[in-house]
Amino acid sequence: MLSRSIDADELYLRLGQQLATMPANIATYTQENELWLSKTVALVEAVGDLTDRAKITEIANHYREHANYYGPSVWAVLQRSLARAELAAPAASAGAFIAAGNPLDAMTAIGKVLKEARSRVVIVDPYLDQTILTDFAPMAAEGVKIDLLSDAAYVWPTLAPAAARWVAQYASRRPLEARLTSPRLLHDRLIVVDDVKVWNVTQSFKDFAKRSPASISVAPAEIASLKIPAYADMWRAATPI
Template sequence: MPFTPEALYAQIGQLITDMPDLRNHEWNTPAGQRWLGRAIALVEESGNTVDAIAFKVTAQSLTASTYSLGHDASVQKMTSILYHALAVAELRAPAIAQNGFIPVGEPFTALAAVAGVISGAVDSILFIDPYADSNLLTDFAIQAHEQIAINILTDSQYLKPGLIPAVRAWERQYGTGRPINVRLTSPRSLHDRLIIVDRRTAWSLGQSFNSLATRSPTALVRLNEETALLKVQAYELIWSTANSPS
């Protein structure tokens, strides 16, 4: 079954996020070979026959020799084709799904991507991140409209020292105008990074909010309705049993 435009955009974005170090021959491993196979398939799925052939031929010409003069050029060509496929897929995707790919060194892109997700909230936003820190409030949650309930679920094992003071300062400044609540799960039980909007729409984030756009590229991907429903149900149960910080 062909990918929907949104699904193809998400898949290519995740592919780039997961890209091995091709220049240092990480393609020449079982994981690297699986990545290459997936990359060839997705470039073919994008519909550009010229790019698909060029990517496949270039991938097949990679050499394990450290001294191959053409190796870096091949890697650059493959990378360029992948980013072109990503750009085309993004143009075809629904507007709500666009701008979900977050490159390294583009903090404004990260802010804009999250803002695009939470701007449509009419009731509540649940941020789920085991490593949530104060910047989750100062950079991201602050972009939500007034009266939207902000809920943060984080892991008690990895509780950052700046998070609770930032929450208390938020409460003093905004009061009931911007309601906020934080709960802690049992140690090492939280693994997802999610944004759940209005207990209905769920978005998956490839890394924690405190490292967006700083270490590696990542993607903010809207989950399909069935998966989103399962996530909402699961995290409502986890929320109900989590503890408030002392």
């Protein structure tokens, strides 16, 4: 029998990710949908609410024969479980899951991370465009250096002129530098705060939570200790724009 427990922070993040990946065709039975549902059952059971545990078990037991009836019920159960898990999760995780179509919530969640910075923020995203400067970067405190790292193969052409206008307007009050890696080198989307803390972002900033749910979460210390020097090396090798 497996004995590994899951802490409140990890449970909250996993529930958010499970909700974000809910199949659009959940009302139609497929083996892939049933596999997704099986993982959902385990997560809902981990939250521990007896009513929702019974409900998700009922859904799973009848899903194969009556997917069109039971499938759509999963959303409400998963939403309630996520809300309960959020209450139990550490404050650092609060607001890390953003439902689709909530642009203000997305801005608030990312802004909370940027406001933590005291000296430097590194924003990594292969698909950066002007949105990172119009919607998000202004929430960092004055004096905090903002470094943007994108990918030469995927960066949007609107980033360079937006960065130039930012530098012209703010100069040393809000220092900014943008660089590009070699083509197709970047895969992560993340924020590095003061070279000590890493936040993982599930979608590109230009589309964050616009059409599908998204999340932003703190990387474990052991993962951050690997990513920070790796991206420092990428930054040094990247080409300024």
